[in-house]
Amino acid sequence: MKIQTxxxxxxxxxxxxxxxxxxxYEIIYETYGKLNEDKSNVVLICHxxxxxxxxAGVYPxxxxxxWWDGLIGEGKGIDTDKFFVISSNVIxxxxxxxxxxxxxxxxxAPYRLKFPVITIKDMIRAQMHLLSDxxxxxxxxxxxxxxxxxxxxxxxxxxxxxxxxxxxxxxxHATRAWTIAFNKVAxxxxxxxxxxxxxxxxxxxxxxxxxxxxxxxxxAGHISFLSPESMDQKFGRDYVSNDGLxxxxxxxxxxxxxxxxxxNFSKHFDPLSxxxxxxxxxxxxxSRGYDSLFDALQRIKAKLHLFSFTSDFLFFPxxxxxxxxxxxxxxxxxxxxxxQSNYGHDAFxxxxxxxxxxxxxxxxxxxxx
Amino acid sequence: MKIQTxxxxxxxxxxxxxxxxxxxYEIIYETYGKLNEDKSNVVLICHxxxxxxxxAGVYPxxxxxxWWDGLIGEGKGIDTDKFFVISSNVIxxxxxxxxxxxxxxxxxAPYRLKFPVITIKDMIRAQMHLLSDxxxxxxxxxxxxxxxxxxxxxxxxxxxxxxxxxxxxxxxHATRAWTIAFNKVAxxxxxxxxxxxxxxxxxxxxxxxxxxxxxxxxxAGHISFLSPESMDQKFGRDYVSNDGLxxxxxxxxxxxxxxxxxxNFSKHFDPLSxxxxxxxxxxxxxSRGYDSLFDALQRIKAKLHLFSFTSDFLFFPxxxxxxxxxxxxxxxxxxxxxxQSNYGHDAFxxxxxxxxxxxxxxxxxxxxx
Numbered sequence: 184m185k186i187q188t189x190x191x192x193x194x195x196x197x198x199x200x201x202x203x204x205x206x207x208y209e210i211i212y213e214t215y216g217k218l219n220e221d222k223s224n225v226v227l228i229c230h231x232x233x234x235x236x237x238x239a240g241v242y243p244x245x246x247x248x249x250w251w252d253g254l255i256g257e258g259k260g261i262d263t264d265k266f267f268v269i270s271s272n273v274i275x276x277x278x279x280x281x282x283x284x285x286x287x288x289x290x291x292a293p294y295r296l297k298f299p300v301i302t303i304k305d306m307i308r309a310q311m312h313l314l315s316d317x318x319x320x321x322x323x324x325x326x327x328x329x330x331x332x333x334x335x336x337x338x339x340x341x342x343x344x345x346x347x348x349x350x351x352x353x354x355x356h357a358t359r360a361w362t363i364a365f366n367k368v369a370x371x372x373x374x375x376x377x378x379x380x381x382x383x384x385x386x387x388x389x390x391x392x393x394x395x396x397x398x399x400x401x402x403a404g405h406i407s408f409l410s411p412e413s414m415d416q417k418f419g420r421d422y423v424s425n426d427g428l429x430x431x432x433x434x435x436x437x438x439x440x441x442x443x444x445x446x447n448f449s450k451h452f453d454p455l456s457x458x459x460x461x462x463x464x465x466x467x468x469x470s471r472g473y474d475s476l477f478d479a480l481q482r483i484k485a486k487l488h489l490f491s492f493t494s495d496f497l498f499f500p501x502x503x504x505x506x507x508x509x510x511x512x513x514x515x516x517x518x519x520x521x522x523q524s525n526y527g528h529d530a531f532x533x534x535x536x537x538x539x540x541x542x543x544x545x546x547x548x549x550x551x552x
Numbered sequence: 553m554k555i556q557t558x559x560x561x562x563x564x565x566x567x568x569x570x571x572x573x574x575x576x577y578e579i580i581y582e583t584y585g586k587l588n589e590d591k592s593n594v595v596l597i598c599h600x601x602x603x604x605x606x607x608a609g610v611y612p613x614x615x616x617x618x619w620w621d622g623l624i625g626e627g628k629g630i631d632t633d634k635f636f637v638i639s640s641n642v643i644x645x646x647x648x649x650x651x652x653x654x655x656x657x658x659x660x661a662p663y664r665l666k667f668p669v670i671t672i673k674d675m676i677r678a679q680m681h682l683l684s685d686x687x688x689x690x691x692x693x694x695x696x697x698x699x700x701x702x703x704x705x706x707x708x709x710x711x712x713x714x715x716x717x718x719x720x721x722x723x724x725h726a727t728r729a730w731t732i733a734f735n736k737v738a739x740x741x742x743x744x745x746x747x748x749x750x751x752x753x754x755x756x757x758x759x760x761x762x763x764x765x766x767x768x769x770x771x772a773g774h775i776s777f778l779s780p781e782s783m784d785q786k787f788g789r790d791y792v793s794n795d796g797l798x799x800x801x802x803x804x805x806x807x808x809x810x811x812x813x814x815x816n817f818s819k820h821f822d823p824l825s826x827x828x829x830x831x832x833x834x835x836x837x838x839s840r841g842y843d844s845l846f847d848a849l850q851r852i853k854a855k856l857h858l859f860s861f862t863s864d865f866l867f868f869p870x871x872x873x874x875x876x877x878x879x880x881x882x883x884x885x886x887x888x889x890x891x892q893s894n895y896g897h898d899a900f901x902x903x904x905x906x907x908x909x910x911x912x913x914x915x916x917x918x919x920x921x
Binding site: 200201202203296299300302357358359360361363364365367368370371372374375377395398399402403405406409410411414415417418419420428429430431432435436437438441442458459462465466468499 | 569570571572668669671726727728729730733734736737739740741743744746764767768771772774775778779780783784786787788789797798799800801804805806807811827828831834835837868
């Protein structure tokens with residue numbers, strides 16, 4: 184499968200939900216597969232907090248595939264032999280789209296904390312500009328999990344005529360205090376880290392030695408991505424060394440996992456981007472700008488497909504059921520799948536075999552059942 | 553109700569589970585009520601991670617009562633008109649019992665990281681020495697929640713002839729990876745805080761400005777003490793200021809709560825003590841030293857009373873049910889109460905009215921049903 188990576192430059196202003204303006208801005212995106220003649224085979228992929236435009240395939244010389252490579256590719260659930268898949272990096276991110284470390288034009292110095300707050304609405308508005316620019320005015324489907332699912336839902340509400348099918352996994356209709364609290368660990372740990380310097384750190388300052396604050400915040404993140412049961416299965420009470428149980432800093436297997444993954448993460452993710460994206464997640468509320476959630480959902484014309492995972496401890500199945508119930512009540516077209524899984528929130532990334540056939544069905548026949 | 557506070561000094565060694573020795577050591581404790589003539593009215597209280605010996609009553613000149621004041625006092629569930637209540641501060645703590653900032657005798661310098669790792673078994677062994685010293689060789693009951701519940705359970709297993717009734721609330725038979733992961737946030741946040749100085753901070757260094765690492769770790773703690781539902785009820789998506797939604801560091805109510813409580817906490821709790829107590833919680837496993845959990849539980853001769861809370865997201869009801877099921881299977885005397893509550897783990901501290909009558913029944917008649 185061929186990966187095409189492009190960056191699109193926009194000189195027109197992006198009007199943000201906060202009333203502020205982002206101008207100019209860039210969006211980096213990838214495409215897989217071929218656009219058909221009547222442009223009717225576009226599938227838009229939306230990424231989560233730590234994701235990027237690199238959703239599928241393997242870059243030359245690298246070994247790690249994109250974050251949803253199990254789902255997107257030739258013959259896979261989102262079949263690139265049939266569909267033209269577009270995956271863009273959200274604004275605010277640190278992987279190529281305009282974010283807090285981008286130059287604050289006309290200055291060449293980065294925005295840093297002067298970067299405006301970005302919301303999920305802003306992220307998808309930017310993606311609409313990208314697609315218009317590419318001459319695409321309607322897509323077959325929008326698919327995303329977690330923050331990507333928030334984007335998919337917001338697309339369905341804000342742009343009712345844009346997609347045939349909207350597929351949201353492991354998301355919610357409005358971020359709850361529970362999630363905001365998990366994010367708060369990262370916010371405080373980053374903000375209080377002396378090396379963060381109130382956002383005035385040198386570019387690439389954390390390439391060698393990641394920012395501790397981000398690594399610490401990320402531990403809380405990983406807790407919320409797993410579940411008590413998935414941790415029992417993955418780690419149990421296993422100890423890294425048999426001798427060390429009575430050493431103060433001797434480590435359980437779950438501790439080793441947390442240290443390893445979070446320290447690595449803090450070397451390649453920009454802490455300001457993390458703060459801005461976390462803010463976008465915290466402020467997510469489908470009903471904002473509408474009279475009520477019911478009012479917002481009533482706008483939806485796409486077929487909406489909701490997937491939750493029974494062990495998701497970040498966005499609980501009940502939160503998706505609320506949407507489903509309202510749409511059922513309103514006789515709108517909506518399917519809901521509660522996928523049995525012990526993998527917690529991470530299931531949307533690691534248990535693809537449990538829902539791949541359903542997504543294939545939706546994309547190819549508009550049917551998941 | 554009169555509060556008596558004493559410190560007991562032990563020159564004999566305390567043999568620790570790790571094979572190390574603590575010598576000498578001190579235990580600070582409080583008593584409420586009067587010891588009767590045949591010493592048959594003693595109730596021992598065990599405290600949790602952030603607790604102390606100050607379980608009930610109000611000190612002269614202060615306004616904040618002890619942490620279980622709603623349960624312990626004249627005419628209350630644990631009635632100090634009838635019972636002689638002893639509440640001691642665990643070793644490893646920073647409230648008066650020997651801990652990592654105590655002098656490493658014969659030196660006058662504090663142990664710091666040279667302090668030996670303490671386990672739940674060690675904590676209760678020290679309490680056994682205290683009670684022996686007071687001439688008390690058997691108690692009416694042992695009562696504790698969370699880490700206090702771990703102590704109560706460990707008492708029941710290790711000293712089968714010591715108590716008539718053992719009451720454990722919101723605890724578990726062995727700490728799961730889930731809890732260890734929450735604790736890991738605190739461990740890493742403290743360890744990586746430059747002001748922690750690898751444990752070589754000045755005494756009282758954090759009185760004015762608490763240690764950020766402890767405050768950050770404590771946010772993760774508070775998440776685990778609450779639940780998604782309790783946070784919905786307590787905070788919802790309320791915003792501290794109506795203007796600030798689009799400010800990067802503008803705060804939701806749940807964020808304000810976390811900042812306020814954790815920053816305060818970090819001013820009065822010693823970070824080394826926190827690390828040592830967290831380690832004791834992580835290493836808790838009732839079956840360690842026995843062939844199996846079943847084997848450990850089989851030793852119990854006291855009547856065991858287990859209380860869990862339906863919304864506890866730190867120690868889930870299933871974890872207490874395991875104990876109850878095994879004891880039922882073995883025809884041992886055990887009652888189990890799953891208290892309906894939306895308050896999460898904190899319920900054992902804040903929903904006392906839901907179990908006070910049950911504890912009264914157990915203490916006064918040995919019956920909770």
